[in-house]
Amino acid sequence: MLNIRKITCLLSSVLIYAIVGLSTQAFAATINEVMQEGESRADAGENAQKKVDSVADQTEKIVNDYRAVTKVVDGLKIYNALLQTQLNNQQDEMQALSDSIGNIALIERQIVPLMLRMVDALDEFISLDTPFLMKERTARVARLREMMERSDVTAAEKLRRVIEGYQIENDYGRTIEAYKGSTEVNGKELEVDFLRIGRVALLYQTVGGATTGAWDSVSREFVELPPATYQAQVARGLKIARKQIAPDLLIVPVAAPTREIQ
Secondary structure, three states, X not given: OHHHHHXXXXXXXXXXHHHHHHHHHHHHHHHXXXXXXXXXXXXXXXXXXXXXXXXXXXXXXXXXXXXXXHHHHHHHHHHHHHHHHHHHHHHHHHHXXXXXXXXXXXXXXXXXXXXXXXXXXXXXXXXXXXXXXXXXXXXXXXXXXXXXXXXXXXXXXXXXXXXXXXXXXXXXXXXXXXXXXXXXXXXXXXXXXXXXXXXOEEEEEEOOXXXXXXXXXXOOEEEEOOHHHHHHHHHHHXXXXXXXXXXXXXXXXXOOOOOOOO
């Protein structure tokens, strides 16, 4: 009996040790599995965070790109509006030019007779005006007439030259000038110095100042002037016109108006 009990106790002890050993191994295995599962979950969380960060970066880049594109679009809208305004203005100018081109033939038919009348009026004015620089002035009118017959000169250029001729005649009225010329004095053709004071007076004086005269608009001829009164005045006027002395007051004969101005 003793031996049987001893054997039974021994077997029980062995069985207990075996059960305890198996439980320890199973527990260790369970811990390892839990740790591996935790590591797997941590790796999965890290990968998920990386994906979230990547998506966030992509989203921020898309937002920044959208803002940049929006600014470009706004600038293009303003630029396109400006171009549209310019295009509208150009279309208006094109229409105006088209209308002008359509009227060129009509305008030219009307302007050419006007220019011819202007040249005739200028010629008549010179013939009735004080006779200063007659060769130069009549030659200018002759050139204008010749130009009007030329086909290689545009109507615009013809009009410009005709107006230029009027401007030259207009300038004579507000300038003083001294020039050499010839006139008949006592039945003799003599070289004289002419003094033109605007269109108010045209005087002459022979070389040396022996004879002084002026244009009489009433008789339409030159008349001699008293040397005591006008010789020194005309001589000084010639020097003023040539800018040899400073401007000063002059005493010169001026024709009275032939009729009262209404």
